[in-house]
Amino acid sequence: MEATGVPAWQPVAGLDWHAGGLLATATAAMKEAPALALVLTLTYFLAINAFYLVLLVMAALEMAAQRLRAEGRAGRRLLSSPVAPSISLIAPAYNEEVTVEESLRSLLALNYPNLEVILVNDGSRDRTMDVLTERFDLVPVHPIFRRVVESKPVRGIYRSKTFAPLVVVDKENGGKADALNAGLNLASSHLVCAIDADTLIELDSLLRMARPFIESPDLLAAGGTIRVANGCMVRHGRVVEAHVSRRPLEGFQTVEYLRAFLFGRLGWNRLGGNLVISGAFGLFRRDAVLACGGYQHDTVGEDMELVLRLRARGYESGGPSRVDFVPDPVAWTEVPETTRVLGRQRDRWHRGLADVMWRYRRACLNPRYRAMGLVAIPYFLFFELLAPPIEAVGLVGLAIGIATRSIDWSFVALFFAVAYGLGMILTVGGLLLEEFAFHRYSTWQDRGLLLLWAALEDFGYHQLTVWWRLKGLWKFLRGRRDWGAMERRGLGRPAA
Amino acid sequence: MEFIALLREVLAGEGGALVALVSAGAIHGAWQGHAEGRRRQFDTKAQQLILGLLTSSDPADAKAELERWPLAAQVRTLDLLERSLAGQASVAEEIARHLGLEQRALRLCSSRSWRSRLKGVRLASVWGGLAGLRGELLGDRHPLVRAEVASWSAGDLDPLSLRRLFSMLADRDGYSRFAAQDALLSAGRAIVEPLAEYLANVSVEAGNEAVVPCLEIAAAVADPRLLAPAFRWCGEAIVEARAAAARLVGTIGGEEAARKLQDLLEDPEGSVVARAAESLGRLRFWPAAGQLAGLLRSRQWEVRRAAALALRQLGSPGQILLRQALRDADAFAADMARQVLDLPPVVAG
Numbered sequence: 068m069e070a071t072g073v074p075a076w077q078p079v080a081g082l083d084w085h086a087g088g089l090l091a092t093a094t095a096a097m098k099e100a101p102a103l104a105l106v107l108t109l110t111y112f113l114a115i116n117a118f119y120l121v122l123l124v125m126a127a128l129e130m131a132a133q134r135l136r137a138e139g140r141a142g143r144r145l146l147s148s149p150v151a152p153s154i155s156l157i158a159p160a161y162n163e164e165v166t167v168e169e170s171l172r173s174l175l176a177l178n179y180p181n182l183e184v185i186l187v188n189d190g191s192r193d194r195t196m197d198v199l200t201e202r203f204d205l206v207p208v209h210p211i212f213r214r215v216v217e218s219k220p221v222r223g224i225y226r227s228k229t230f231a232p233l234v235v236v237d238k239e240n241g242g243k244a245d246a247l248n249a250g251l252n253l254a255s256s257h258l259v260c261a262i263d264a265d266t267l268i269e270l271d272s273l274l275r276m277a278r279p280f281i282e283s284p285d286l287l288a289a290g291g292t293i294r295v296a297n298g299c300m301v302r303h304g305r306v307v308e309a310h311v312s313r314r315p316l317e318g319f320q321t322v323e324y325l326r327a328f329l330f331g332r333l334g335w336n337r338l339g340g341n342l343v344i345s346g347a348f349g350l351f352r353r354d355a356v357l358a359c360g361g362y363q364h365d366t367v368g369e370d371m372e373l374v375l376r377l378r379a380r381g382y383e384s385g386g387p388s389r390v391d392f393v394p395d396p397v398a399w400t401e402v403p404e405t406t407r408v409l410g411r412q413r414d415r416w417h418r419g420l421a422d423v424m425w426r427y428r429r430a431c432l433n434p435r436y437r438a439m440g441l442v443a444i445p446y447f448l449f450f451e452l453l454a455p456p457i458e459a460v461g462l463v464g465l466a467i468g469i470a471t472r473s474i475d476w477s478f479v480a481l482f483f484a485v486a487y488g489l490g491m492i493l494t495v496g497g498l499l500l501e502e503f504a505f506h507r508y509s510t511w512q513d514r515g516l517l518l519l520w521a522a523l524e525d526f527g528y529h530q531l532t533v534w535w536r537l538k539g540l541w542k543f544l545r546g547r548r549d550w551g552a553m554e555r556r557g558l559g560r561p562a563a
Numbered sequence: 564m565e566f567i568a569l570l571r572e573v574l575a576g577e578g579g580a581l582v583a584l585v586s587a588g589a590i591h592g593a594w595q596g597h598a599e600g601r602r603r604q605f606d607t608k609a610q611q612l613i614l615g616l617l618t619s620s621d622p623a624d625a626k627a628e629l630e631r632w633p634l635a636a637q638v639r640t641l642d643l644l645e646r647s648l649a650g651q652a653s654v655a656e657e658i659a660r661h662l663g664l665e666q667r668a669l670r671l672c673s674s675r676s677w678r679s680r681l682k683g684v685r686l687a688s689v690w691g692g693l694a695g696l697r698g699e700l701l702g703d704r705h706p707l708v709r710a711e712v713a714s715w716s717a718g719d720l721d722p723l724s725l726r727r728l729f730s731m732l733a734d735r736d737g738y739s740r741f742a743a744q745d746a747l748l749s750a751g752r753a754i755v756e757p758l759a760e761y762l763a764n765v766s767v768e769a770g771n772e773a774v775v776p777c778l779e780i781a782a783a784v785a786d787p788r789l790l791a792p793a794f795r796w797c798g799e800a801i802v803e804a805r806a807a808a809a810r811l812v813g814t815i816g817g818e819e820a821a822r823k824l825q826d827l828l829e830d831p832e833g834s835v836v837a838r839a840a841e842s843l844g845r846l847r848f849w850p851a852a853g854q855l856a857g858l859l860r861s862r863q864w865e866v867r868r869a870a871a872l873a874l875r876q877l878g879s880p881g882q883i884l885l886r887q888a889l890r891d892a893d894a895f896a897a898d899m900a901r902q903v904l905d906l907p908p909v910v911a912g
Contacts (some may be wrong), residue, residue, distance in 0.1 A: 135678070136707060141714035141742050149783065150776075211902050257791070276586050282738040344566050395906045481570040488577030496583045502588050506595055514592055518585070 081417035102398055111457070115450050116489050122334030123496045127150050129336050130329075130504050136282075137275065137395055145180075145274050152257045152277055157250030157351070159243050160186055160264040164194040168202045169380060173304025175230050179273040183232050185250045186264070190219070193196065199235055204228040210253070216361030218249035238463035243346070246371040250413035251361050259353045261370075265401065266347045268294060272396035276350045285387035286379045288351040290344035291396035292328045294507075295321040299399065306399045309507045311516040316409065318520035319528045320402040321495065325517075330497040331503075332392040336347025340443030341390045342378075346370035351377075355387075356549075366426075367548060368419020373426045382436045392546075394504065410535045418547065419538030420452050453537040462530075488524055494521045605636035612640065613647050622654055626661045637662055641690045642746040654692035665692050667894030672696060677705035684708060688715040706736030713742035715751040725754065729761045733773035744776045750784055753784045759836045762792030771803040779809035787813040797823055813842020828854050833861070837869035844873025849880045856884040859896035867895060871903040 136142075145151050156174060160167055167186075174184050188196050194265050199205060205225035219241035227233040247261050258280060260273065272291060279289050285347055298321070300311030312318050314506045335341045342542065345349075350371065359380050381388025403409035424447060430436040431444045468474040498517055510516055580714045604793060612625050629637050639665070659665050665685065671683025672693065687693040688711070700712040701724055709731060716724050719782060731743035748753055762777055778796060781789045789811065796808035809827050812820045827839035828851070843851045853878075856871035874881030888900035 139681075139711050139714075141710045141738070143716045144717065144742070144745055148741075148750060150741060150744045150779070162875065169773060209902070209905055211868050212898075246822075278738070281741045282736065284737050303588060358624065477569075478567060485570050485574050485577065492577060492580050493761050494586065495581060495588070499584055499588050499591075500590055506592075509592075509595070511592070514588065 160245030186287030
């Protein structure tokens with residue numbers, strides 16, 4: 068099922084292992100200026116891997132602390148507490164007639180005491196609105212609300228006679244950011260949860276996600292873990308059995324997501340620099356989002372852009388600027404099954420990253436923005452955004468080196484093996500965090516598949532992602548801002 | 564060549580680390596599988612044991628059986644037992660004492676490590692033991708421990724716990740504040756008198772964190788005994804407290820309350836005026852219609868909206884004033900009146 072045409076911009080924090088690229092850069096450059104090239108290459112290699120190791124250690128510490136807090140009676144009482152902060156869940160939908168009923172029913176069944184579900188029909192051309200009206204017994208209402216952030220005209224607002232927390236907004240098509248803005252204007256809660264309409268949220272996820280907002284009133288936003296639903300058993304809009312896909316492309320993405328969320332973003336909590344909250348599942352303070360103007364329409368990285376804007380505004384005004392990642396609220400998403408669609412997704416993510424880095428270049432290495440300016444933005448710039456060109460240059464260098472027979476093959480093989488081994492250690496470390504903290508993949512077959520995909524992703528798949536990200540960078544430099552079409556089969560449905 | 568030798572050593576180290584990590588994962592997976600199987604086995608036994616306790620008044624057999632079980636299974640069984648035998652806490656307590664769990668919880672709760680104290684509180688709360696210690700533990704140094712004890716106390720509050728919970732409403736830790744507010748709310752009317760006393764005596768210097776949650780709790784209880792402290796806070800300097808007090812006064816109601824709310828319509832803060840207008844609408848106090856109509860010209864959207872909706876709730880007098888406002892020279896007033904008059908009858912706002 069599609070959410071407003073395309074899924075959320077959601078960079079899977081690269082954590083690339085630049086074995087081939089770095090080695091090749093080193094060897095190629097050594098031909099011209101051996102010492103300098105070697106020093107630069109090794110410095111980059113050591114810096115990136117040292118940073119990953121720090122992230123992994125931070126993630127492990129953070130995981131232990133969060134698990135301790137999540138247990139106990141106090142957490143369970145949230146479920147029925149009238150003082151739990153209210154949440155408006157905003158789900159944009161575009162041409163969802165087949166799946167909208169099931170998705171919405173699963174959202175309405177979430178465990179949370181003060182929940183409002185706002186489904187925004189973003190000018191669907193199919194029967195989405197008819198299905199909603201029929202199945203949810205909708206009646207038009209005329210609430211008095213303030214249009215604080217801009218959105219395309221709203222055609223009508225409806226409430227359900229049978230599901231009290233449901234509000235449906237019917238509006239002209241304007242894209243995901245526009246639909247979320249329309250929902251933000253209508254939302255009446257203290258917190259807003261932005262999701263894709265096809266995200267499968269676990270029953271207790273909102274309870275877990277609301278917890279840090281109760282603990283820290285200065286928290287602006289929190290993101291939860293997104294897991295890959297491909298290969299899982301899905302019934303009535305819920306993942307009932309978690310499995311790892313047997314198809315390589317989806318399996319590689321499963322490993323990527325686990326690594327990016329459980330060790331990438333969790334580790335950043337302790338380094339004070341979470342910059343990304345997935346558009347598929349994130350919780351925000353509504354007043355803070357409205358105060359900074361809601362979602363931007365003119366970027367393909369609207370969720371990262373919003374997080375940076377919120378944080379930058381906090382630092383600039385002396386207000387709150389904290390954004391956390393919470394590992395145990397889980398939402399499941401369907402990842403692309405073909406290289407064509409995956410390529411478009413990664414290309415768009417990288418364009419989004421480039422766009423956001425450019426917009427907030429003022430914060431880079433600027434002490435006014437503290438950890439965000441001094442650590443997070445430089446990291447995303449040098450180790451995420453610029454990693455593909457660095458690696459590509461290295462690969463070209465490798466080709467030249469082979470052609471000119473200037474490479475010492477024993478050195479090549481050994482360096483490859485060391486870099487690959489380090490990458491594997493980090494990936495397996497991330498998988499171990501999953502095993503120790505959540506134990507979601509409970510069969511030996513699934514664990515074996517995870518290890519297999521982790522071991523194989525550097526052979527071909529990783530190079531493909533480099534190519535797609537390079538394309539994204541090139542398109543960004545040429546000013547392309549389109550999203551590209553995203554095709555999904557639909558969770559719990561057999562392949563055509 | 565030295566560099567190559569170094570790479571070889573690093574590679575060997577990586578290999579060892581990888582083997583260790585994969586082995587750790589495999590061992591954990593195997594152990595989890597085993598533990599899950601045992602847990603299921605003991606859960607089945609626990610259900611049988613509880614069924615036995617339901618039909619027999621003597622827990623001697625159950626105690627003897629539980630003695631042979633591992634600690635985790637004992638605790639899970641007590642948890643099940645406490646839920647199944649609601650109102651017969653003494654049975655669970657007796658078993659816990661017999662198994663040495665009470666001593667264990669007590670030891671943990673007295674530890675210098677907050678993690679141990681938290682563990683102790685969580686253990687004791689399984690069967691509701693060590694109730695006498697709760698008041699003291701609510702003053703724990705660590706906010707997580709305080710929050711856990713507050714949740715445990717909900718529904719069964721002694722005077723010391725109540726005092727501590729009120730003081731926790733101004734806790735620096737948000738989670739502790741939440742747990743205290745939740746525990747107090749769950750106490751219902753039993754907290755009216757201590758709440759009234761607290762609201763009457765707490766100083767303005769304590770700040771809105773100490774007062775607003777109490778006023779919110781009071782609004783949920785809505786007891787007339789809380790009217791006097793509510794009036795006090797309607798006149799204090801804290802804006803959030805005045806707004807919360809306006810809501811509280813509206814939930815209690817009465818002629819005196821309505822007059823106080825009319826006074827609050829003159830408040831310089833929009834949020835206070837809006838809450839007062841809402842309350843007057845809820846009380847259907849039509850003598851305030853004229854004042855509310857005047858507020859339609861406010862430059863604050865929140866105030867205009869609250870006033871218009873309140874007028875609508877007043878019935879005929881409010882409707883007449885809203886229709887008049889349609890022709891108001893002030894575009895803001897006319898627009899808000901139109902929006903509210905356009906609402907279908909089922910929508911209350």
